[in-house]
Amino acid sequence: MMGRSPCCEKVGLKKGPWTPEEDQKLLACIEEHGHGSWRALPAKAGLQRCGKSCRLRWTNYLRPDIKRGKFSLQEEQTIIQLHALLGNRWSAIATHLPKRTDNEIKNYWNTHLKKRLSKMGIDPVTHKPKADALSSPDGAPSKSATNLSHMAQWESARLEAEARLARESKLRSQLSQLGPSDLPKPSPSSPPPPCLDVLRAWQGAWAKEAKTGLLGAGDLDSPTSTLSFSRMRYLHQLPALLRRSTGGAFRG
DNA sequence: AAACACTCCAACCGCCCAATT
DNA sequence: GAATTGGGCGGTTGGAGTGTT
Numbered sequence: 001m002m003g004r005s006p007c008c009e010k011v012g013l014k015k016g017p018w019t020p021e022e023d024q025k026l027l028a029c030i031e032e033h034g035h036g037s038w039r040a041l042p043a044k045a046g047l048q049r050c051g052k053s054c055r056l057r058w059t060n061y062l063r064p065d066i067k068r069g070k071f072s073l074q075e076e077q078t079i080i081q082l083h084a085l086l087g088n089r090w091s092a093i094a095t096h097l098p099k100r101t102d103n104e105i106k107n108y109w110n111t112h113l114k115k116r117l118s119k120m121g122i123d124p125v126t127h128k129p130k131a132d133a134l135s136s137p138d139g140a141p142s143k144s145a146t147n148l149s150h151m152a153q154w155e156s157a158r159l160e161a162e163a164r165l166a167r168e169s170k171l172r173s174q175l176s177q178l179g180p181s182d183l184p185k186p187s188p189s190s191p192p193p194p195c196l197d198v199l200r201a202w203q204g205a206w207a208k209e210a211k212t213g214l215l216g217a218g219d220l221d222s223p224t225s226t227l228s229f230s231r232m233r234y235l236h237q238l239p240a241l242l243r244r245s246t247g248g249a250f251r252g
Numbered sequence: 253a254a255a256c257a258c259t260c261c262a263a264c265c266g267c268c269c270a271a272t273t
Numbered sequence: 274g275a276a277t278t279g280g281g282c283g284g285t286t287g288g289a290g291t292g293t294t
Contacts, residue, residue, distance in 0.1 A: 016287090017262070039279065055280075056263065091282060106283075107261050 014048045018057050026054055027062055060103045067099035071108055077239055084127040
């Protein structure tokens with residue numbers, strides 16, 4: 001026989017919002033058996049749901065290692081900076097925000113941050129000032145802009161690699177914890193997430209470049225000459241911009 | 253108080269890819 | 274190698290909650 005055994009039959013499966021009873025069943029089942037196979041879980045748990053729905057409910061809502069509620073200013077900055085570098089790759093962004101799910105970040109971006117950036121005159125897709133010129137008059141990027149462009153590309157690739165490593169590490173720890181002990185716990189053996197270190201390193205690199213004069217004085221003040229340079233400067237100034245846009249009322 | 257408009261987010265859908273047979 | 278699945282991802286949306294007229 002080709003392939004695997006057939007997937008769960010999709011007749012009579014419940015959809016829509018989860019009830020507290022369903023949540024309890026799902027939690028109890030994962031506590032007792034771990035989630036092992038999502039496909040097999042609904043039957044074990046006595047749920048009229050498909051495995052996919054169970055997985056979504058667990059990863060986005062029931063998992064105990066989830067922080068819910070208001071995003072801090074620091075988290076907002078991180079999301080915007082990572083979005084400028086990575087685009088709509090929410091799972092990659094989420095690996096740098098401990099305890100936040102990609103779904104929550106995506107929602108927060110769509111309902112809050114996108115609008116906020118627009119109000120600040122920043123295109124939320126390109127992260128460029130809306131009326132900004134795309135290139136220098138002669139069309140040739142400056143040397144510093146080229147360097148910065150390479151730097152941005154390098155950082156983007158590095159973030160991607162880190163996100164991948166984080167995923168693989170998570171997968172390994174899940175595999176080793178299959179079974180009753182599958183509930184996430186504060187484990188001293190699991191490495192801390194890469195978190196904000198990448199952004200800090202990047203910010204440090206920016207400061208160094210600016211200080212050592214790799215950026216010409218004009219580069220810091222003149223209209224931006226390339227998309228990458230514009231983006232780099234924007235990222236550098238983001239914390240101050242955000243503080244201004246929130247009127248300082250936001251505290252991390 | 254009712255009707256309508258808007259906001260927000262949990263959950264769905266469809267697609268993709270690696271793994272499995 | 275082909276067929277098929279499970280799981281992950283990003284885009285989208287239904288509907289509850291809130292605000293406005």
